[in-house]
Amino acid sequence: MNIDILNGKKHIHFIGIGGSGMYPLAQILHTKGFYLTGSDNNETETLQAVRDMGIPVYLGQRAENIEGADLIVHTAAIMADNPELIAAKASGVPVLERSELLGIVTSWYDNAICVAGTHGKTTTTSMVTQILFTAGVDLSAFIGGKLPCIHGSGRSGSSDIMTCEACEFVDTFLKLYPDIAVLLNIDADHLDYFGTVENIIKSFHKFAQLTSKAVIYNGSDANTCKAMEGITGKECITFGKTADCDYYPANIRHVSGLETHFQLMHRGEELGEIVLHVAGEHNVLNATAAAAAAMYVGVSFADVAKGLAEFRGAGRRFEKKGEVGGITLVDDYAHHPTELTATLKAAMAMPFRKVWAVFQPFTFSRTAMLLDEFAEALSIPDHAVLT
Incomplete structure (x- = not known):
C-alpha cells in the first residue's frame, strides 16, 4: 500500500465519520492540519464530538457530500450500494477503507x-x-x-x-x-x-x-x-x-x-x-x-x-452499570466461549449470592462452529438466559 497517499492532500471526507473506528482517525488527522468533512446516518454522541472539533458533518449520505474532497475514507460497514461510496468511486479521487488509513497513520x-x-x-x-x-x-x-x-x-x-x-x-x-x-x-x-x-x-x-x-x-x-x-x-x-x-x-x-x-x-x-x-x-x-x-x-x-x-476498565469490559434493589448489573462484550468462560468464572468468584448471565449470541457462524463450547461456558453461572 502507498503510505505517501496523503502527501499533498488537503480535504479528506469520511463516510461514516461517527463510527468508533473513524472518530480517533478524524481526531489525529484534524490535529495534523487536514481539512475534514464527514457524513453519517445516525445522530450520536460521537457525531456531536466530531462537530465540537469544528468538522462539518452531513446527516444522511448523498453523492454531493463528497464535493471538493481530494481523498475519501469509508468504513468496511458501508454497503456497496451506498450513494456516497458509489459517487466516491466514480469521482477519480483516491478512496481508502478505514483500516488502510489506520495503517498509514501508524x-x-x-x-x-x-x-x-x-x-x-x-x-x-x-x-x-x-x-x-x-x-x-x-x-x-x-x-x-x-x-x-x-x-x-x-x-x-x-x-x-x-x-x-x-x-x-x-x-x-x-x-x-x-x-x-x-x-x-x-x-x-x-x-x-x-x-x-x-x-x-x-x-x-x-x-x-x-x-x-x-x-x-x-x-x-x-x-x-x-x-x-x-x-x-x-x-x-x-x-x-x-x-x-x-x-x-x-x-x-x-x-x-x-x-x-x-x-x-x-x-x-x-x-x-x-x-x-x-x-x-x-x-x-x-x-x-x-x-x-x-x-x-x-x-x-x-x-x-x-x-x-x-484504570477502572474500558467501556463494556465487565463494566458496572449500577445497583438496583440489591442487584448489581454488569455489561460485558464477551462474545467468544473463551471470553465468556473468563468473565463468568470471575463473576462466580465474587461474593454474589447468584449470578445470572443474559447472553446475546454474536454472529451465526461463530455460534454454529463453537456451539458446544458456548454451552459449556454458559453452564458456569447459576442461571443463563439466551436471547
Whole structure:
C-alpha cells in the first residue's frame, strides 16, 4: 500500500465519520492540519464530538457530500450500494477503507504499540494508554472501546508514541506498521474467514514479522509461541503465567469484589506491587503485558503501578452499570466461549449470592462452529438466559 497517499492532500471526507473506528482517525488527522468533512446516518454522541472539533458533518449520505474532497475514507460497514461510496468511486479521487488509513497513520509514529490477540485487545490497549496518559506522555491512541481518561476511543498527541488496537479479523492488522507488537493469545475465532487455527497462527506470524523493534508475546500460550517460531531481527520479550517468562505475576490475591493485587516480576526480580480494579486472572495477564509494553518505551515501574491503579476498565469490559434493589448489573462484550468462560468464572468468584448471565449470541457462524463450547461456558453461572 502507498503510505505517501496523503502527501499533498488537503480535504479528506469520511463516510461514516461517527463510527468508533473513524472518530480517533478524524481526531489525529484534524490535529495534523487536514481539512475534514464527514457524513453519517445516525445522530450520536460521537457525531456531536466530531462537530465540537469544528468538522462539518452531513446527516444522511448523498453523492454531493463528497464535493471538493481530494481523498475519501469509508468504513468496511458501508454497503456497496451506498450513494456516497458509489459517487466516491466514480469521482477519480483516491478512496481508502478505514483500516488502510489506520495503517498509514501508524507509520507516522516511531513507537507505534500495536496490541493483537483473540481476546483482551481492547482492555490491554486501554491499560497501556492509561499508563502512558497517567505518566504524562502526550500520546496518540486508537482503541476499540471507550476509555474514560481520554473521554472516548482515541486521542491525538504530539509525542512519537501511539497505542493501537490491532484486529486480526479479515487480516486487518497486516495493514499496520507496528514498532512494538503485543501478542496476547491466539484462539479459534473468525473461522468463517480463516478456516483453521493454523491459518490464524500464520497471520499472527506475519504480523510479528512486520514489527520493526520488539514483539512482546504470551510465553504461556502455545499457539502464540508457535506463531513466534522463526521470527528474527527484533527483540523478543515474553510475558506469561510462570517464571520462565521475562515478565510474570506472583502472589496473586483477590482482595475484594473487583480488586486484585499481585507482584510484578521481571526475570526473577520483584519490581513491586500492582493493584488492579478490574476482575479476573485474565486481567492480571493483560496488565502484565501492558506493563511490559509501557516499560519498553521508557515508563518507570512506579508510573506503571500508578496507571494500572487508576484504570477502572474500558467501556463494556465487565463494566458496572449500577445497583438496583440489591442487584448489581454488569455489561460485558464477551462474545467468544473463551471470553465468556473468563468473565463468568470471575463473576462466580465474587461474593454474589447468584449470578445470572443474559447472553446475546454474536454472529451465526461463530455460534454454529463453537456451539458446544458456548454451552459449556454458559453452564458456569447459576442461571443463563439466551436471547
